[in-house]
Amino acid sequence: MTGERVARRGGGGVVTALGGLLAHHDVTWVASAMSDEDCAVAAERGGSFLEETANGAAYRLRLVVHDKAAYRRFYNVFANPTLWFLQHYLWGLGSAPDFDPGLHEAWSTGYVPVNEAFARATLEELEQAPEAAVMFHDYHLYLAPRLVREARPDVVTSHFIHIPWPEPDYWHALPRELRVAVHEGLLANDVVGFHTDRWRQAFLRAAERLLGARVDGAAVEYRGHTTRVVARPIGVDAEEFGRLRDDPAVLEREAALIEGRPEQLVVRVDRTDPSKNAVRGFRAFALLLERHPELHGRVGMMALLAPSRQDIPEYAEYAAAVETAAQAVNDRFGREDWQPVQLDIADDFFRSVAGYKQFDVLLVNPVFDGLNLVAKEAFLVNEYDGALVLSENAGVHEELGEWALSVNPLDVVGQADALHDALVLEPAERRRRADAIRAHVRAHDIREWIDAQLADLDAVRSA
Amino acid sequence: MTGERVARRGGGGVVTALGGLLAHHDVTWVASAMSDEDCAVAAERGGSFLEETANGAAYRLRLVVHDKAAYRRFYNVFANPTLWFLQHYLWGLGSAPDFDPGLHEAWSTGYVPVNEAFARATLEELEQAPEAAVMFHDYHLYLAPRLVREARPDVVTSHFIHIPWPEPDYWHALPRELRVAVHEGLLANDVVGFHTDRWRQAFLRAAERLLGARVDGAAVEYRGHTTRVVARPIGVDAEEFGRLRDDPAVLEREAALIEGRPEQLVVRVDRTDPSKNAVRGFRAFALLLERHPELHGRVGMMALLAPSRQDIPEYAEYAAAVETAAQAVNDRFGREDWQPVQLDIADDFFRSVAGYKQFDVLLVNPVFDGLNLVAKEAFLVNEYDGALVLSENAGVHEELGEWALSVNPLDVVGQADALHDALVLEPAERRRRADAIRAHVRAHDIREWIDAQLADLDAVRSA
Numbered sequence: 001m002t003g004e005r006v007a008r009r010g011g012g013g014v015v016t017a018l019g020g021l022l023a024h025h026d027v028t029w030v031a032s033a034m035s036d037e038d039c040a041v042a043a044e045r046g047g048s049f050l051e052e053t054a055n056g057a058a059y060r061l062r063l064v065v066h067d068k069a070a071y072r073r074f075y076n077v078f079a080n081p082t083l084w085f086l087q088h089y090l091w092g093l094g095s096a097p098d099f100d101p102g103l104h105e106a107w108s109t110g111y112v113p114v115n116e117a118f119a120r121a122t123l124e125e126l127e128q129a130p131e132a133a134v135m136f137h138d139y140h141l142y143l144a145p146r147l148v149r150e151a152r153p154d155v156v157t158s159h160f161i162h163i164p165w166p167e168p169d170y171w172h173a174l175p176r177e178l179r180v181a182v183h184e185g186l187l188a189n190d191v192v193g194f195h196t197d198r199w200r201q202a203f204l205r206a207a208e209r210l211l212g213a214r215v216d217g218a219a220v221e222y223r224g225h226t227t228r229v230v231a232r233p234i235g236v237d238a239e240e241f242g243r244l245r246d247d248p249a250v251l252e253r254e255a256a257l258i259e260g261r262p263e264q265l266v267v268r269v270d271r272t273d274p275s276k277n278a279v280r281g282f283r284a285f286a287l288l289l290e291r292h293p294e295l296h297g298r299v300g301m302m303a304l305l306a307p308s309r310q311d312i313p314e315y316a317e318y319a320a321a322v323e324t325a326a327q328a329v330n331d332r333f334g335r336e337d338w339q340p341v342q343l344d345i346a347d348d349f350f351r352s353v354a355g356y357k358q359f360d361v362l363l364v365n366p367v368f369d370g371l372n373l374v375a376k377e378a379f380l381v382n383e384y385d386g387a388l389v390l391s392e393n394a395g396v397h398e399e400l401g402e403w404a405l406s407v408n409p410l411d412v413v414g415q416a417d418a419l420h421d422a423l424v425l426e427p428a429e430r431r432r433r434a435d436a437i438r439a440h441v442r443a444h445d446i447r448e449w450i451d452a453q454l455a456d457l458d459a460v461r462s463a
Numbered sequence: 464m465t466g467e468r469v470a471r472r473g474g475g476g477v478v479t480a481l482g483g484l485l486a487h488h489d490v491t492w493v494a495s496a497m498s499d500e501d502c503a504v505a506a507e508r509g510g511s512f513l514e515e516t517a518n519g520a521a522y523r524l525r526l527v528v529h530d531k532a533a534y535r536r537f538y539n540v541f542a543n544p545t546l547w548f549l550q551h552y553l554w555g556l557g558s559a560p561d562f563d564p565g566l567h568e569a570w571s572t573g574y575v576p577v578n579e580a581f582a583r584a585t586l587e588e589l590e591q592a593p594e595a596a597v598m599f600h601d602y603h604l605y606l607a608p609r610l611v612r613e614a615r616p617d618v619v620t621s622h623f624i625h626i627p628w629p630e631p632d633y634w635h636a637l638p639r640e641l642r643v644a645v646h647e648g649l650l651a652n653d654v655v656g657f658h659t660d661r662w663r664q665a666f667l668r669a670a671e672r673l674l675g676a677r678v679d680g681a682a683v684e685y686r687g688h689t690t691r692v693v694a695r696p697i698g699v700d701a702e703e704f705g706r707l708r709d710d711p712a713v714l715e716r717e718a719a720l721i722e723g724r725p726e727q728l729v730v731r732v733d734r735t736d737p738s739k740n741a742v743r744g745f746r747a748f749a750l751l752l753e754r755h756p757e758l759h760g761r762v763g764m765m766a767l768l769a770p771s772r773q774d775i776p777e778y779a780e781y782a783a784a785v786e787t788a789a790q791a792v793n794d795r796f797g798r799e800d801w802q803p804v805q806l807d808i809a810d811d812f813f814r815s816v817a818g819y820k821q822f823d824v825l826l827v828n829p830v831f832d833g834l835n836l837v838a839k840e841a842f843l844v845n846e847y848d849g850a851l852v853l854s855e856n857a858g859v860h861e862e863l864g865e866w867a868l869s870v871n872p873l874d875v876v877g878q879a880d881a882l883h884d885a886l887v888l889e890p891a892e893r894r895r896r897a898d899a900i901r902a903h904v905r906a907h908d909i910r911e912w913i914d915a916q917l918a919d920l921d922a923v924r925s926a
Binding site for chain 1: 553564629630631632635638737740873875
């Protein structure tokens with residue numbers, strides 16, 4: 001398995017998802033050495049070495065050391081914001097991105113060499129375990145699969161993309177050579193996976209249009225190699241959330257959170273990422289209060305946000321806009337006895353779980369989102385039969401849309417209306433919908449997703 | 464014919480294109496009354512009345528009077544920038560557009576009633592000429608065809624879209640009800656036309672995805688009505704440009720323009736519209752000068768831009784950025800004997816033609832563009848066997864790409880390289896390419912386009 005190593009539970013979904021794989025299978029994790037300590041360990045140990053997950057499961061870890069400047073260009077310039085913004089439709093193409101010499105260098109002396117280093121490390125690990133399959137993850141590693149395939153033509157590989165796939169025209173935000181390299185890299189895999197059929201279809205169209213690949217159902221043929229493209233929505237670990245509900249750290253956060261709890265609570269749990277759309281969420285809440293004075297003093301909005309990529313200007317600017325937008329609601333509607341918005345920016349997963357338990361309405365309104373795990377996790381511990389207001393552009397909408405109040409994430413008025421509808425939803429109807437979501441999330445858990453990944457790899461081997 | 468009336472030759476391509484139709488066919492033009500004088504004329508005359516084109520051809524004109532505030536919301540808020548930006552991928556969806564109450568009103572009390580007024584006027588004109596076909600044009604009138612169809616189920620109509628059609632996901636920039644109304648409006652026509660197969664395909668996919676329409680080749684079936692969707696790239700009037708070449712007004716501009724002409728001249732002719740990408744053009748030219756000191760004093764860039772929609776903030780901001788970017792090049796590289804960039808912002812078509820005659824390299828680098836007539840017009844009068852540097856996202860690239868130096872419009876480095884390649888292109892190769900473009904433009908002129916429109920309507924009647 002090749003991916004970005006994160007030592008503790010991060011805000012993103014990928015690490016969460018892969019924990020289960022480490023616990024139950026014989027895995028070597030190939031990951032970037034992030035800290036100085038990581039680099040020291042990597043230098044001392046050489047190749048891969050045994051590690052343990054927080055739950056005590058053993059796995060092998062291979063740390064890849066990068067040149068610091070190259071890694072910065074790779075991560076902070078090319079992967080974020082360039083690819084992330086591109087794949088969430090966050091660039092207004094009239095002004096950004098600008099492929100000036102700096103951005104070209106972020107590719108050629110950042111994204112390319114980091115991918116090459118991952119490919120080299122992967123090939124070295126394959127020497128130790130020649131029969132191993134390789135699973136690549138996410139948008140940081142689009143080039144590595146092709147490099148591995150060229151050196152080891154019969155290796156079995158999959159690549160899972162956790163974020164949306166834009167349709168072909170929007171890929172023209174990258175110069176031709178780069179968008180071709182991205183798609184060629186992915187089509188060097190045997191399996192490419194997405195969370196939804198929507199992103200899967202977009203990838204198939206892009207493979208056709210940008211590479212001239214031949215698409216036949218789920219199979220893409222390109223330069224004599226066939227790739228199967230699948231949609232495998234990720235699940236969550238229901239047992240883990242069962243335990244978390246009564247975790248002392250969660251209970252402590254919850255006690256603080258319910259102090260002065262208003263009658264009804266709208267909660268959002270996100271990173272301060274522009275794709276998560278917190279600003280429009282606050283505007284919608286302000287419009288709700290403007291149109292419904294009867295809610296003043298009785299409803300609160302709690303935004304529990306983890307800071308995200310604050311060393312990248314676009315993210316720092318968005319985080320500032322989030323604070324301004326939250327403050328504007330309180331300035332306009334706040335009273336001595338009631339602050340309508342509570343914004344809490346901190347990286348604290350236990351606090352998130354406390355928020356999951358307490359919401360009456362969960363607002364998940366991303367501009368675009370590969371899946372969105374919050375909408376699944378929160379219902380496993382929620383104690384109010386809460387209602388879900390859900391963006392039509394969140395991947396999870398394909399699964400949960402029928403039980404949610406769907407909104408267009410750009411539509412501030414529509415979101416204000418949906419919040420109101422959610423707040424006044426009949427208790428029986430709230431329960432019916434919450435039960436259906438819970439049942440779906442339990443039935444399609446993280447184990448199902450991991451098994452599907454492995455079955456896809458087995459199918460390649462047996463073909 | 465239904466469309467926006469423009470009394471004199473505007474910067475846009477639609478009016479240019481339709482002049483030929485007025486001259487040769489029995490046409491009633493249904494157009495908005497723009498000026499106070501228009502309104503007075505409309506009030507005095509009632510319905511349609513006889514008018515003459517500048518060339519003396521007679522046609523009937525029907526002026527539609529709108530409430531001024533409604534028209535402002537229609538034109539300055541909803542059509543521009545909302546739809547225009549959407550259809551050129553100019554919105555970064557993280558921050559814009561925001562469907563707040565104001566933007567919803569621009570739709571419901573602007574775009575909708577103006578379309579209703581056009582539909583009413585069209586239906587009144589159809590009373591006078593019950594057998595007439597109706598040709599709708601462009602993005603201002605997406606709703607009118609359905610209203611006309613509902614009142615007159617067997618009317619024959621076509622709708623030509625002169626701008627790009629985004630792929631389905633990007634249409635999610637509009638709330639569901641609005642994007643559905645846009646596509647339903649168009650599918651009320653018998654024929655829908657685009658300049659290129661690329662936009663045509665995007666429309667077919669959007670009809671499928673957003674409406675669930677049934678697509679079979681070029682035919683779209685929706686609610687029992689079938690629409691034929693075609694690609695008809697527009698042409699230009701070669702004879703007109705033959706005359707213009709020696710027009711005294713053009714010669715006068717040309718004399719001024721060639722005073723101090725450097726050895727080689729890069730020319731662009733555009734509106735100051737963010738989609739036209741003038742800022743990145745200046746940056747590319749600066750990079751060219753940075754990398755090629757041997758060009759200093761020998762090459763100049765002339766940007767002949769018509770001011771565009773300056774009462775819309777997004778456009779005014781972009782025009783200011785254009786001036787700043789041009790000035791930055793001169794500040795950095797200018798010498799007493801040589802200013803590398805000459806920026807001339809004025810609405811002067813004769814000056815544009817003078818620029819067409821003089822370029823060594825024509826830069827046409829739009830972010831996205833429905834077609835781009837400049838690339839066709841300029842070669843009809845150019846006297847230097849000039850080379851064409853052309854955006855891969857201009858519709859005209861489908862026709863002229865093989866003879867152009869293709870660039871990605873976001874790639875400043877790629878554009879600098881292409882400008883250099885164009886400046887040093889061998890004279891014989893320049894001539895070969897310029898000849899090929901001229902031959903293509905002459906062979907596929909405006910008459911061919913008009914005939915194709917009319918043939919499409921005839922095919923509907925005889926079916």
